[in-house]
Amino acid sequence: MPDFTFEPGKIEVVPFTALPTLAFELRIKNQVPNERIHSISLRCQIQIEATRRRYSPDEQKRLQDLFGEPERWSQTLRTLLWTHTHCVIPAFEAETNLDVHVPCSFDFNVAATKYFYGLERGEIPLCFQFSGSAFHEGADGGLLVAPISWDKEARFRLPVEIWRKMMDVYYPNGAWLRLRRDTFDRLYQYKVQHGFLSWEDAFERMLEAPEVVRR
Numbered sequence: 001m002p003d004f005t006f007e008p009g010k011i012e013v014v015p016f017t018a019l020p021t022l023a024f025e026l027r028i029k030n031q032v033p034n035e036r037i038h039s040i041s042l043r044c045q046i047q048i049e050a051t052r053r054r055y056s057p058d059e060q061k062r063l064q065d066l067f068g069e070p071e072r073w074s075q076t077l078r079t080l081l082w083t084h085t086h087c088v089i090p091a092f093e094a095e096t097n098l099d100v101h102v103p104c105s106f107d108f109n110v111a112a113t114k115y116f117y118g119l120e121r122g123e124i125p126l127c128f129q130f131s132g133s134a135f136h137e138g139a140d141g142g143l144l145v146a147p148i149s150w151d152k153e154a155r156f157r158l159p160v161e162i163w164r165k166m167m168d169v170y171y172p173n174g175a176w177l178r179l180r181r182d183t184f185d186r187l188y189q190y191k192v193q194h195g196f197l198s199w200e201d202a203f204e205r206m207l208e209a210p211e212v213v214r215r
Helices: 057-062 070-076 111-118 160-170 181-193 199-208 210-214
Strands: 004-014 021-030 036-048 080-089 095-103 123-137 143-159
Touching (some): 004 095, 021 143, 021 160, 036 143, 080 095, 080 111
Antiparallel strands (some): 004 021, 021 095
């Protein structure tokens, strides 16, 4: 039965995709010699190991929406689930390399987006937890299926600069907010009534004079 190890490699931005996407290079080695792997259906759960790095005072302020006041971080700072992804690995023997493509949201209702955006510099500690099925050749030449256990992991350190550059390419000088329909309708009515040409003009007026919103 195959016995895989997963080793992290470089991280790159995937250009010209529908969504911002990162490619995580992964080397897969089979510790069982002379065993033919026909394919692997690989599932991956990616977690942000937020407790495995330090935070500057400015970063602590920007992350209060997630973890509260810094004085309480000993209880509130925790590992965050980022996303799940799946890929199919073609036939190989001994070892192979592949890129795991991970789409990245810029929706600020998503905890991972808030976390990434709140960081100024340094690296983001990530843990890839693997599962799935490996289709391999048995001793008699027949096809066998072996599970991949969740205890198979690989740790990456994603530079904050790469994430920021990726978002600047896809959403230059922009950000996304999802609103309830009734809230959007009120904002739209406010924009039209005051004759603002852009949403930025409407929001800037509300931020400068919040009493207008209360009325």
